[in-house]
Amino acid sequence: MLLFRSEEHIDRWCGARDMSRGGALTPDQAWRLAHGWYKDKVKLDWRRHTLEELKSGVKTVVSELDRFKSPDFSEDMVGESLQH
Numbered sequence: 001m002l003l004f005r006s007e008e009h010i011d012r013w014c015g016a017r018d019m020s021r022g023g024a025l026t027p028d029q030a031w032r033l034a035h036g037w038y039k040d041k042v043k044l045d046w047r048r049h050t051l052e053e054l055k056s057g058v059k060t061v062v063s064e065l066d067r068f069k070s071p072d073f074s075e076d077m078v079g080e081s082l083q084h
Helices: 007-016 027-038 051-065 075-082
Strands: none
16 A cells, blocks of 8 residues: 555656556545455454455445545456455
8 A cells, every 4th residue: 555645646656657557545435445344353253254245345345435436446456356
């Protein structure tokens, strides 16, 4: 995760490294995503989610973020991280 001051800062950073720009989240979006993802992990009865539960959770979090998301943020982007 990299933190930037602005959209322009992201563009300058990517340009200086000859990198294409990926998705970007605001701090509020990152908090919502993390909360949806990790909210139950501190409970004593927590268990690792099944792949189906993870996929369902990603869809829920992404749909919640939909009204706030950047144009580059997508369910596929988050879903790809589940494969690794």
